Amino acid sequence: MTVAVVLLTIALVLIVGLLVATGAGKLARMDGATYPAALTRAATAFATVTTLAAAVTAALAALTT
Template sequence: MFILLPVNPGEPRFRDLRPRQHPTVYREIAVTLAVVLLTTAFVTVVALLAAAGAGKLARMDHASYPTALTRAAATFAAVITLAAVVTGTLTALLT
């Protein structure tokens, strides 16, 4: 006994849903953009907090204000650089 099935058995039922599936592409782009912006803001806040902590620790170590500011700037740059390296590595691995 042969049973003949169509090539795509679910196609006749879901044919009307196809036009509604295209806007999800724009929604995915919007979600991706939101995640990128929120991650950037989070990394910036963490870098600023690390820089403030480094500056405060330098001042507690009796460093002058220019030295404390230099240490804070170096810490900020190090955190941003580390985030960029991690992002680049993850992008290379996941793409």
């Protein structure tokens, strides 16, 4: 893989993670959560997305080697 493809993939994962975190925070806030609680839920969603991306990457790396 070229460096450009890797960088674009990283950027895409970060953008998707930020979108998911924003949505989770907004939904938590609409549900009546306080700002710190909504921020915690958003951070948890972002961490989950990046962890899932790392797990998929590790699984694909194990299959290709």
